[in-house]
Amino acid sequence: MRIGIIGGGSIGLLLAGRLGRGHKVTVFTRTESQADAINCAGGINIKGIHPVFTECKAETLSPSSTVGDQELLIVTVKQGAIEAVLPSIHHLKSPIVFLQNGMSHLKKLDSLHSASVYVGITEHGALRNHETETIHTGLGSVRIGLYKGERRDDIFDAIHHEFPIEIVSDIYPRLIEKLVVNACINPLTAVLGVKNGELITNSYFRRLLCEICKEVCRGLGIEEGEHRDYQEKVLLICERTADNKSSMLRDMELQRKTEIESILGFCLEEAEKRKEKVGMVSSLYMMVKGLEESGGK
Known part of the structure; x- marks a missing residue:
């Protein structure tokens, strides 16, 4: 099967490396240097869990270019880059999967x-180590749901051996759960400059994390009786990924634009619609924006 992966970040390279074992994979990158590096190396190198080198090719995706015919396209770029990608894939009739944090892109x-x-x-946990290499740091799952159009289970059955993708009938609760986790952990670690685990081992950080979780849940319209379940999920993720730096903290350290708009920005918009007061979430949002403006210092 011809599979296109848009995005040469940690998850894009992980998908390309796994799916390339049984299919013809093309990675569409933002920079010419990364495409050249992948083509020069002959493929993608995965380290960490189940290390492997997989042959694939790469092309640069510029604003004026279009993605060639693919039987499946998976978009892994950050939300902020989706708008620039859409003109390049607007013409495609084949199934397209979007894997992003947050929900403002829908x-x-x-x-x-x-x-x-x-x-x-x-x-899945992954960390890009090089333009052609990613480290698979944690096994997880990929869950998707149909946003519009017709279901094509046959496509995902065909790639199950290389990289299982679970299709769920209602993806919305999963998106909300992931949004709550990201909204609580990512901005807080970015502001405090700590790994995920310290949010629960430091008693003051833990209390702050739990209060932010309550506000995020209220802002998203989640029933009060369910707040405890979401809080337990956030704490569990912190425990499981204790030694990891969140993607927002890594972006801050590298002075890259964060996904704060698509995560906390979305939460604030939803809270405003519901006329919910979420002062801590608003303050956290402004702290991250301020750090972005000052170059992460």
Whole structure:
């Protein structure tokens, strides 16, 4: 099967490396240097869990270029880059999967001509080590649900051996759960400059984390009786990923633009619609924006 992966970050390289074992994979990168590096190396190197080198090719995706015919396309770029990608894939009829943090990108997908548009989440841990290499740091799952169009289970059955993807009938609760986790952990670690585990081992950070979780849940309209379940999920993720730096903290350290708008920005918009007061979430949002403006210092 011809599979295109848009995005040469940690998850994009992980998918390309795994799926390339049984399919013809093309990675569409933002920079020419990364595409050249992948083509020069002949493929993707995965370290960590189940290390492997997989042959694949790469192309640069510029604003004026279009993605060639693919039987499946998986978009792994950050939310902020989706708008720039859409013109390059607008013409495609084949199934397209979007794997992003947050939910503010969903409304942008309505204009696509694809017969099957899926959205989903990934719980695999990965860290890009080089333009051609990613470290698979934690096994997880990829869950997707149909956003619009017709289901194409046959496509995902065909890649199950190389990289299982679970199709769920209602992806919305999964997206909300992932959003709550990201909204609580990512901005707080970025502001405090700590790994995920310290949010629960430091008693003051833990109390702060739990209060932020309550506000996020209220802002998203989650029933009060369910707040404890979401809090337990956040604490569990912190425990499981204790030695990891969140993606927002890594972005801050590298002075890259964070996903704060698509995560906390979305939460604030939802809270405003519901006329919920979420002062701590608003303050956390402004702290991250301020750190971005000052170069992460």
